[in-house]
Amino acid sequence: MYALVALGYTLVYGIIELINFAHGEIVTFGAFVGLAVLAALAGTPLSAAATALPAAFLVSMAVTALLGVTLERFAYRPLRGADRLMALISALGASIFLMNAMMLAIGRDSKPFPAYLSEPVLQRGDLVVRQLDLFLIGLTILLCALLDLFVRRTRIGRAMRSVAQDQEAARMCGVSVNATVSITFVLGSAMGAAAGILNGLYYGVIRFDMGFLLGIKAFTAAVLGGIGNLRGAVVGGFVLGISESLIPAILAAPPFSVPEIFDYKDAVAFGILILVLMVKPSGILGEEVPEKA
Amino acid sequence: MGLLDVAGLTSGYGGPPVLHDIDLTVGESEWVTLLGANAAGKTTLLKTLIGVLPAASGAVRLNGREIQALPPEERLRLGLAIVPEGRRVFTRMTVQENLQMGAHLFGGGRAEDFDRVYSLFPRMAERRRQKAGTLSGGEQQMLALGRALMSRPRLILLDEPSMGLAPKLVAEVFALLRGILTEGVSILLVEQNAKMALKSSARAYVLRLGRMVLSGSSADLAENPEVRQAYLGG
């Protein structure tokens, strides 16, 4: 799941070198759209998992993609080529704006997310694997693989990579930078929407500000894997997810025996981020990219 | 009227204009050379022609059609292509992918275009799966030229293709260009290597500090004392 969110960051960063602060809010938005679809279908013959979930994913991904493009059009495009600091502040403004708009529209409370696919498929002692867990992992891998294929094998994916490398040379080849960046936001936002719904399914609740922490963590995952690198984002996402559950568990058990550590679970991601930045800023799969001014 | 007609073109990077009131013509299957010292505005002119820089005023016509307001992709469709200064190949893409980028607007390349480029540059064919960044400078230059050819241009703009190449490779590039010319493609070449450029081209212009100061047949310009002193080493 972190992997999916991290993909959004890495896609946008790879192409226009901007940290899209609002990506966390995009994810939240996607989750709420998904919830709305599921709520609308509840009680109709389509409410079974086999029909409701695909509908929720498709609608949410489409609507969220639209939001992503709009965001880019109004908050980022006018600042392309301007001072980087300004684009960053604009991105932060967009994040705050979206977060509060959702709070006003939906409220401060957590909203319950309907449970789907909660039957266990495997049960051995304490270990329970639900259908949902398999679905989550499966869908994440599928979407990542599709995206990877798209970027590597298609004409548009090639255009995206060319813009990432050398915008002017790409334009000289007839690539429209605006269109390419829009497509990037479509893809990143759609991935974010899927991640948002998965997040809702997994935890059972969603909240207007859940994207905030999720955003920081996903960014960590992106950096961990090497920012701008799609496969790296996926690896980083999985590594982060596993460390987040393992590290507190290890520290809580002997010989460390610090049970309070669970209160600081959210701090683990951040600790990892600082550590990676100090030791190997280019990430696990990152190329050695020299610092740019 | 030529294939490319530039009239009263003024352009720059948003500040004071770099180019003032440029007039220039390139005919069908004609090779035109543009000479000028560093910072004379040669690269600016080519970038304005291909459309990555906007023209402040003046007209650019391709085949009689005004194109100065069109985005680069439209100009490419109309038959313009560029080999940019410093090659600018996509180093993190393979050779094949670079060529596909050249034909980006045409579905990523027709088979016969690949065949043609690979037969022009057999070395490219051997390395089609290699990253362009692993190629030598000369090979990258060939790749940039091949990339430009992929869109079947009627006019190729070349920005100092001989820069940084060994003399033998420069000769190779010029031989290739002569071959392309015979196929009916026009060439507008910006060069520091004035001697060779003037020998190969029909006509030439001299750009100084953003203005056209001389024009004429290449043979005449090669005899012009000013040109000889400034660009041909006396």
Add this chain to the structure above:
Amino acid sequence: MNGPRAATWLLWAGPAFVLAWVLGFLLTPEVRGLAEPQDFAGLAGLAALAAIAWCAWRALDRRGLLTVFDEARHRAPAQFGLSVLLCAAVFPLILAQLGKYYWIHVGALSLIYVILAVGLNLVVGFAGLLVIGFAAFYGIGAYAAAIVTTEVGDLPHMIWLLIPAAAVLSAAFGVLLGVPTLRLRGDYLAIVTLGFGEITRIVFTNWDTLTRGPRGISGVGSFQIGGWNLMHPLDVGPLRLDGDTQYYYLILAAALLGVFLAHRLNHSRIGRAWVAMREDELAARSFGIDVARCKILAFAIGAAYAGVAGVFFGSLQGFVDPTSFSFLESVLILSMVVLGGMGSLSGSVVAAVLLVILPEKLQMLRDYRMLIFGLLMILLMIVRPQGLIPSRRRMLELGSRPG
């Protein structure tokens, strides 16, 4: 009226006008909703005030007096400073006469934000480093004051010592954060500080034994001079200065010192190095500027400002809890810097005061406050990146930028 005399006149009239305006603003009824007649009176009053400010600005601008004012300000900084100081000093006295004690408290708070905004502006505006979790440093200062004065015992003058101590502590955290991101682009710093802000809040909330968790710490020590506690009312002739008023003056002194130091810093070798670094890091490096040292320095100084502001805050409120140092707080401070104009000290001061008192009046917009800040950040970046009161240097840079 001839030039220099008009200039002198403006130097005194300008701040006086602003003072009158702010007072008028404070006396306007609050707008809580759109139901009571009082709300409409408030709205009308605010609209009138906005119109007056706008007209005055336009009139001055059209007659070229703004430039005259600006030049006079630079020619006679002492006179200008005196005039501003006088107005700021009279402010609580007038309010006390009117019985508006709450607004003195708000005034003291807005001065704290002045310190914060100026500190952040040093980092963001001058050095060009985007720091988002600025409230973390603010919180560290406040908690340091709270913990030391309650746990160690409130020794009479200890809180004075806590000012430099908090500055050093916050600065140390600033350096700690800055070092790993130094070699990287500013974007990383932004997100690392954002994360740091969150972590700090989590620690404040969860480290029960030290911070008493979400309940917060009350009974934070107050400032004393000799045997005199600044929180106790003080009679000066016919005037009775309550605790807030005395704190107001104390913080005013600190804020003035802060602005003064920032101003000096800005025009020092370091200030020039920061601007050079922000504009072109490579070029700055080639001129022999130690970019890493400059960044760390900016970072440490900015954090120190926040730490000091935190001590004042903790002591003024007498109470600290994690909610005062949330992400929203960081956003508020950043909005001040952006609104006032990055690199503009006077802009930061004005924006800080404005953003503290404006929401107090527009109660009905409370919920929309953050929404508006977010929108404001985007719009300002696109339409007027130099902010409300651009710094001269920044104005030149932005004016000459092509496109």
